[in-house]
Amino acid sequence: MIVRNVNEVIGTEHEVKTDTWLSRRVLLEKDGMGFSFxxxxxxPGTETHIHYQNHLEAVWCVEGDGEIETVADGKKYALGPGVVYALNENDEHWLRGGKKPLRVICVFNPPLTGFEVHDEKGVYPLESTAA
Structure with a gap:
């Protein structure tokens, strides 16, 4: 059994920060669950271009506000507590922070190693630490 507190990740190499977001990677590929969490x-007030070509992601918004806009059709969706969205078709999108920090819980398949950041195309590379 794996039992962790997100606070154990704060200040470690698995707390990854960019100009637009901060991610605390709690479960990773090395944990052998088949997904990362x-x-x-x-x-607030930021915009991130994302296009996960190598991963599927599900996101549960638990606090704050924001918006997601799909590139293919320009549709915009308001984000806030209780909203779940799934990038089930590797949907290219813009993720925008609103007036308050948007806190979300994310699941990735295949799992992340914990060090990924978006490249110039908004993609996380497909990495593996498995032997």
Missing amino acids: HETVIF
Whole structure:
């Protein structure tokens, strides 16, 4: 059994920060669950281009506000507590922070190693620490 507190990740190499978000990667590929599990905060007033070509992601918004806009059709969806969205077709999108920090819980498949950041195309590389 794996039991962790997100506070154990704070200040470690698995708390990854960019100009637009902060991600606390709690369960990772090395844990052998087949997915990874993260708490992420999207900073207010920011915009992040994302296109996960190598991963599927499900996101549960638990606090704050924001918006997601799909690139293919320009549809915009308001984000706030209780909203869940799933990038089930590797949907290219813009993720925007609102007036308050947007705190979300994310699941990735395949799991992340814990060090990934978006490249210039908004993609997380497909990495593996498995032997």
